Amino acid sequence: MERNRVEIEGRVLVTDGLRRTPAGLPCLNLRLLHESQQREADHERRVSCEMESVAYGQPASLLAKLKEGDRVRLTGFLERKSLRDPRPILHVTEFEIKE
Numbered sequence: 280m281e282r283n284r285v286e287i288e289g290r291v292l293v294t295d296g297l298r299r300t301p302a303g304l305p306c307l308n309l310r311l312l313h314e315s316q317q318r319e320a321d322h323e324r325r326v327s328c329e330m331e332s333v334a335y336g337q338p339a340s341l342l343a344k345l346k347e348g349d350r351v352r353l354t355g356f357l358e359r360k361s362l363r364d365p366r367p368i369l370h371v372t373e374f375e376i377k378e
Contacts, residue, residue, distance in 0.1 A: 283356045285369055287330055288377065289313035290350055297343035300335070307339040308332070311353060311369075331360070334371040342374060350377035 289311040300306050311330045316323050332353055334342050345351060354373040359365045 284354070285357055286352065286354045287311065287313050287369070288315075288350070288352045289330070290348055291345050292329065292347065294343075294345055294347075297339060304335050305337075305339040305343075307334045307342050309334075309342065309345065311351070330369055331366075332369040332371050334374070338371050338374055342371070345376070351375065352377060 292310045292312045294307060294309040296307070298306050309332050311332055312327070313330060314325075314327045317326045318324070330353075332355070342351070352375040353369060353371045355369050355371040357367040358370055360368045
């Protein structure tokens, strides 16, 4: 198996609210804004990006209480958004709500 693990911290930009899949599984889509300083080629670099994320099951239910601006660390794996859309989306398997 190839490695596919992502960990990212940021602020919640948007959440679409908790919904259920046709099978009844809780599901939550959210977009995260990440901003940090990273070291690259011996220089500091300012990094900023938005990451689309989705959580299913218990993580979705627990993350549903997040509001815009809340800080969170998300961990999971990348998958294409859909069969027709190859852009990556983070599937959240673990999280930590930051104070």
